[in-house]
Amino acid sequence: MITKEKPRMGMYENVKHQYEKAADLMNLTPAVRKILAITNNEIVVHFPVKMDDGSVEVFTGYRVQHNNALGPYKGGLRYHPTVDIDAARALATWMTWKTSLAGLPYGGGKGGIQLDPSKYSISELERITRRFTYALGDNIGPEHDIPAPDVNTTPQMMAWIADTYMSTKSTNERTKNAHVVTGKPVGAGGLEGRDRATGFGVVVSIKEWAKLKSYDLRGMRYIVQGFGNVGFWASHFMKQHGAILVGVQDASGTIYNADGIDPDQLIVYAQGNNHHISGFPQASEYPTSDFFALDCDIIIPAAMGNQITGENAETIKAMMIAEGANGPVDVEADSILFERNIDVIPDIYCNSGGVIGSYFEWLQNRNGELWQMDEVLTKLESKMGQSFKKLLNTANEFHTDWRTSAYIEAIRRIEQAYIQRGIFP
Ligand SMILES: NC(=O)C1=CN([C@@H]2O[C@H](COP(=O)(O)OP(=O)(O)OC[C@H]3O[C@@H](n4cnc5c(N)ncnc54)[C@H](O)[C@@H]3O)[C@@H](O)[C@H]2O)C=CC1
Numbered sequence: 196m197i198t199k200e201k202p203r204m205g206m207y208e209n210v211k212h213q214y215e216k217a218a219d220l221m222n223l224t225p226a227v228r229k230i231l232a233i234t235n236n237e238i239v240v241h242f243p244v245k246m247d248d249g250s251v252e253v254f255t256g257y258r259v260q261h262n263n264a265l266g267p268y269k270g271g272l273r274y275h276p277t278v279d280i281d282a283a284r285a286l287a288t289w290m291t292w293k294t295s296l297a298g299l300p301y302g303g304g305k306g307g308i309q310l311d312p313s314k315y316s317i318s319e320l321e322r323i324t325r326r327f328t329y330a331l332g333d334n335i336g337p338e339h340d341i342p343a344p345d346v347n348t349t350p351q352m353m354a355w356i357a358d359t360y361m362s363t364k365s366t367n368e369r370t371k372n373a374h375v376v377t378g379k380p381v382g383a384g385g386l387e388g389r390d391r392a393t394g395f396g397v398v399v400s401i402k403e404w405a406k407l408k409s410y411d412l413r414g415m416r417y418i419v420q421g422f423g424n425v426g427f428w429a430s431h432f433m434k435q436h437g438a439i440l441v442g443v444q445d446a447s448g449t450i451y452n453a454d455g456i457d458p459d460q461l462i463v464y465a466q467g468n469n470h471h472i473s474g475f476p477q478a479s480e481y482p483t484s485d486f487f488a489l490d491c492d493i494i495i496p497a498a499m500g501n502q503i504t505g506e507n508a509e510t511i512k513a514m515m516i517a518e519g520a521n522g523p524v525d526v527e528a529d530s531i532l533f534e535r536n537i538d539v540i541p542d543i544y545c546n547s548g549g550v551i552g553s554y555f556e557w558l559q560n561r562n563g564e565l566w567q568m569d570e571v572l573t574k575l576e577s578k579m580g581q582s583f584k585k586l587l588n589t590a591n592e593f594h595t596d597w598r599t600s601a602y603i604e605a606i607r608r609i610e611q612a613y614i615q616r617g618i619f620p
């Protein structure tokens with residue numbers, strides 16, 4: 196008998212499934228339900244760029260703007276071969292829920308370019324980023340749609356975007372536009388602490404979970420998928436709380452050491468190894484497909500979407516998953532994990548430290564201020580503490596899982612904005 200491979204849910208289908216579940220439970224106003232079920236704008240640009248050898252390549256870039264009922268569209272730009280309209284729609288929609296749950300005056304957007312940045316030189320990446328910014332034109336703007344870093348995009352690239360965007364404005368307007376993008380290097384208007392904000396926030400969410408369950412993080416064993424911005428900083432802060440990193444996976448492979456891997460030594464190694472962890476001398480190589488089944492207490496997926504699925508969720512031994520990445524757990528895995536009493540701290544809360552940091556950077560630029568690192572991290576922690584309380588209260592109110600309660604909380608705020616504006620009397 197020929198058995199057909201089960202079709203995998205796309206990322207956007209995942210988001211829609213999560214949304215419909217929350218909308219049913221909260222009895223969402225029908226008109227608002229229709230509006231939020233679809234993206235406001237989808238911008239696809241094709242733009243030519245001259246390569247170092249003189250040839251010309253045409254790239255495809257995306258910016259999807261899901262909703263702006265609460266304020267300007269906000270969200271990162273990703274440079275990766277998997278960037279397409281489905282991924283951009285999903286990631287933009289998650290941003291709408293994330294900014295709303297965090298209580299920010301933003302909507303949600305996301306985008307990027309379908310490319311593998313490792314195949315291009317720095318000067319090619321600069322020209323690609325600048326041409327993409329020109330191609331987007333006034334579809335982005337400091338009071339309209341504000342990009343930020345995501346997978347494979349860096350503070351340097353954000354500075355190129357700011358510089359290119361500002362160069363299109365009249366001379367006396369230029370410097371008023373630095374907040375067109377966040378995640379810039381500190382010297383170019385960036386915020387002290389934006390680099391670590393997402394990973395720091397992931398650990399704030401883990402601390403909230405530990406407090407709720409009366410667990411001590413000291414001695415807890417955890418694994419991390421992705422050792423880039425989010426994975427490294429989360430591991431750095433987990434170390435400060437005495438937790439032990441036993442396994443790491445990135446695009447280059449998987450490493451394991453039951454006695455612990457020092458994240459601060461690993462990042463130094465990776466920086467000298469093309470940002471790859473493979474070959475790290477203080478750990479052994481481990482089979483990539485068995486990664487999530489490793490013996491540990493906590494899993495921090497901090498790489499791509501749809502990593503924990505119906506196929507591997509049964510093998511997980513950890514008692515909690517903190518979603519540093521966007522959409523790392525698919526719908527099928529979600530229900531398996533719920534049945535197995537494995538806690539999932541949902542992405543729209545867990546990794547919201549990044550966009551909260553971006554909001555502080557935006558305010559800093561807009562108001563001509565300079566914020567200090569300790570002020571940034573203290574305010575970020577306090578904001579995430581408030582969101583966790585809301586998430587728990589709503590979970591109790593609706594007798595539901597944390598993802599659904601986070602959605603309800605986020606959607607409720609947007610629903611209220613539409614109703615109060617009187618659009619749907
Ligand atoms: N940078 C930020 O402020 C925020 C990022 N996120 C999410 O966190 C995740 C990671 O983002 P960043 O750390 O910024 O990206 P990054 O580009 O700094 O790092 C990505 C990491 O994932 C690894 N990776 C890529 N493909 C992989 C695969 N198939 N298997 C295992 N590892 C793989 C890479 O090797 C790298 O270590 C993404 O889902 C992103 O959307 C969420 C909120 C904010």
Ligand SMILES: O=C(O)CCC(=O)C(=O)O
Pocket residue numbers: 269270271272293341342343344345377378521546547549550551553
């Ligand atoms: O900092 C931001 O504006 C958004 C970061 C991001 O892309 C995300 O939270 O997924």
